[in-house]
Amino acid sequence: MSSHSSARRTTVWKVFETEKPGTISLRGASSVATNSENILRRAREERSRRAELRAQEQAATRLQTVWRRYCDLLHLYSEHDQVLFQVSAVTDSRATAEQLLSLHSGRLLRSLCFLTIFSRGRNCTARILWDEWRGSISQLVRSVELSNVVKSRILVASVLQGDEAFFLENARHCCIIAIRSADELYQAMQGRTVGYAAIELCRISGPSIHFARFMLRVPNFPTQFSDYDLHELARLFMESVRKLIEDCGTSLSDASLERIRDIVIALPPTKDHVFVLNFVTHRLRSWEALSVRLMNDELFLRDLIQSLGWEPKSWSSFADLLEKYEAIDTRICSILAFWHSRDCLRQMWNSLRFASSGPLLKLFSESFRISTLVMDDDDFYTSSNLSFVSEVSAELKEQLFWKLYNASSGARALDRALWDFAQPGTVQATSRLLLALWARDARRPFSTDSEPLLEVAAARKASELFIRDSVRKGCDVPLLRMAPFTVPFETRVRVFHGCVAAEKARAGGGISFFGMNGVWVTIRRNFIFEDAFAQLNSLGARLRENIRVKFVDEHGLEEAGVDGGGVFKEFMHQLVRLSFSPSHYGLFKATDGGELYPNPASSVIAPTNHLEQFTFLGRILGKALYDAVLVDLPIASFFLRKLLGISNDLNDLRSLDPELHRNLKFLRYADADSFVDLGLTFTVVDNDFGEAVEKELVPGGSSLPVTWNNRLEYMHRVADYRLNRRIKQQTMAFISGFFDVIQKSGLRCSTSASFAS
Structure with missing residues (x-):
């Protein structure tokens, strides 16, 4: 079967190859032969065309390779003939080389001419060529025809020519080259450019020491860049200055530090402002310029605070900056207290949890205290805020208790402190904060729990030695003076009564009323306030002694009986009822709820001695408390807070x-x-x-x-x-x-x- 097929194919091929017409008749045989010849011819033509194109591309590639190697070897002093000579070595003739240069790389020759003349110091001629060929060279820099080395040389040359616009137009197209040549470019820009090229280079290559040094030498910086994005400029400059300080801060001169300080104060605040200001002010020992800016420009201070974010180190550095020069005052703390629904307070608290800082704890306590005093009840008693208050008070009360308890009892200090209380004023600031929370909780409880919010469990086991020592010192021990809220109410009452008893014994008031000691006064029933004021006001502190009272009735007769304590109590009740009554003497007024407070117009009622009468009534109320005489006196809560040293809001x-x-x-x-x-x-x-x-x-x-x-x-x-x-x-x-x-x-x-x- 295979032999028959082979014979049949041989016969067919013989038929196709014969030139005798009519030997055999096969339909389409002539057309097949014609198509085959056309296909072969077109294929040959296509191969020739592709070979020619490949030869041209190879010639151009060899030309670029030779030229790039030439430039990479920095043979920039050669003339055009030398270039053409090397080009002609890889082409058929010199004319072909010139044609290739004009067709493919005409800009290369112009760039080389400029660089050759410029490198030889012929600046005038180079400037003329630069102005004439600037557009062509700019196109070349943006193309792929140049090596990075030559592009770098062109960028440096443009800066040396003072053509800042050329650099701004082309730097973004040569980012890698600009980054690699950044140091050389900054040096070339010095004294030749205004500064925009340096800013663009910094945006490309990132903050650097060279950018910081360059901008420090720019006159009128940053005012002359008002048309630029100052926030972006501030970020680049501050990051660069931070690197400068970290690398060689100790070698900076005072003049450089003063220049840095002036620029930093003029720029919008960034996250590096606090670090730089802290370093500069510490080195210069000068606070005046920054203090003026902080005190007079609230917007700058707010932006500075906002730039700190949630970074613990930034907050610690900010607190150190303020504490170092005693700038923590009501103004700064008020801004922190009112800032974005206490966001800054939460940021400071978060920073304290990660980094122990005495100045930061002091700043937080003062700011939180002001916020507690001025915040409205509707905002303060929200669930989120009360949760934050509970978290803060739970941490601080324990720390403050052990700090003060050891100081009050003389016990050995235990290592219980999470934060630095050694900083001067930190304990006092923390105490003031917790006292403010205690006073607000007393006016309106933070929770419905019966257990006091600020009481410390360990204080319930206060030793008798602590109580006796507190009585001996007249309640003037650090714990009761600065954190009484940590001690249970029963313990405080024992200490108070012990102090009163000790004071009575020293004043001679501890002897029975039936003895002969004490001060005797005669009071007319119809003139209780007048007689009491005339006879008792001059005693002053001697009111602590026993007071014996003899009443005289409306007929001028002395009432029978001996004052064994009951007559004195009756006298106190009558005196308090009359003297504090708004309708009798008018020294006090009543609110709509019937609570008493001083009459603001008392000077009209008693022009000569109204203040002296208030002093006397203060002594009378103190005497009632001193002798444990219960009086029905509805004093207004805001007035009672004044007695306790608590400000009203x-x-x-x-x-x-x-x-x-x-x-x-x-x-x-x-x-x-x-x-x-x-x-x-x-x-x-x-x-x-x-x-x-x-x-x-x-x-x-x-x-x-x-x-x-x-x-x-x-x-x-x-x-x-x-x-x-x-x-x-x-x-x-x-x-x-x-x-x-x-x-x-x-x-x-x-x-x-x-x-x-």
Whole structure:
């Protein structure tokens, strides 16, 4: 079968190869032969064309290779003929080389001419060529026809020519080259460019020491770059300066440090601002320039705080910067307290958990305290905020208790501290914070739990030695003075009564009433307040002694009986009831709830000695407390807080004037446009005895309008005036008399609620 097939194929091929027409007739045989010839011809032509193109590409490639090797070897001093000579070595003739240069690489020759002339120092000629061929060279730099070495030389040459625009146009297309040649480019830019090229190079290659040194030498930096993105410029410069300080900060001169300080203060704050300012101010021992900026530019301070973020080291450095020069004041702490719903407080607390820092703990405590004092109840008593308060108080109360308990009892200090309390003022700041939380919890409890929020479990086992030592020192021990809230109420009561008993024994008041000791006074029934003021006010601290009372009736007859204590108590009840009554002597007024507070217009009622009378009433109340005489006296809570040394805030205004409190809260949530219609200024109106008198809350307050931006300040200033400033003289006189009888250290152990009870 295979032999028959082979014979048949042989016959067919013979037929195809024969030239005799008509030998055999096969349909389509002639057309097949013609198509075959055409295909073969076209294939030959295609092969020839491709070979020619390949030869041209190879010639061009060899040309580029020779030229790049030439440039890489830095043979930049050669003339055009030498280049053409090497090119002609790989081509058919010199004419072909010139043709290839003109067709494929005409820009190469122009670039080489410029670099050759420029490298020989012929700057004038080079400048002429640069201005003429600048466009061609720019296209060449953006292409792939040049090696990186030559592109680098062209970029450096453009900077040396002072053509900053050329660098800005082409640097982004040569990022790798710019990064590798950054140091040389910065040196070439010095004194030849304004600075925009350096900024662009820094954006490409990243912050570096060379960029920092370059910008420090730029005059009028950063004011001359006002059209640039200053925040981006500040970031690049500050990161570069940080690297400069970390690498060679000790070798920087004072002039360089002053220059850095001036620039840093002028730039928008970044995350590296605090680090740089801390280093510079520490080296220069100068705070004035930064202090002026912080105190006078609130926007700068806010941006500086915002740049810290959640970075613990940044917050610690910021606290060190402020603490070093005692700049932690109410202004900075207030900004921190009001910042973005306490975000800054949470950031500081988070930083404290990771890094122990005494200055940061002090800054946090002061800021948190101010926030506690001024925050509205609606915001303060939210679940998220109370959770944060509980977390903070639980940590701090334990730390503060052991710090102060060891100091009070003389026990050996145990290693229980998580944070640095050795920093001066840190313990005091922490104590003030917890005292503020204690006072607010006493006014409105943080939770419904019966267990006190700030009481420490270990304090329930306070030793008798601690109690006796506290009594011996008159309650003036560090723990009871700075953290009484950590000690159970029963223990504090024992200490207080022990102090009173010891004081009575020293004053001679510990002997029975039936003895002959004490001070005798004669009181007319119809003139109890007048006779008591005349006879007892001059005693001052001697009121701690036993007071013996003889009453005289309305007929002028001395009442029978011996004062064994009961007559004195009756006298105290009558004296307190009459003297504090708003309807009798008018020294006190009553709120809508019937609570008593000093009358702001007392000077009108008793022009000559109204303050002296308040001092006397303070002594009388102190005497009642000293002798444990229970009196029914509904003193307003905000006035009791003043006795305990606790300042009042906006939230306490509700107990004095509920309507004014509601109106001020309306301002907090009012629209910004509504303040124009309200027409409020920083003034209040006193309306005593029907006469309206306008008082300024701040100097020039009558011309200072209340706006949406300053509404919080207005609200707190109004509350401060009503609760504190308006009755300041009367309150100070009353407190002065009260503490003539009662030691201040004894009342530190109480809240307004426990004192009232």
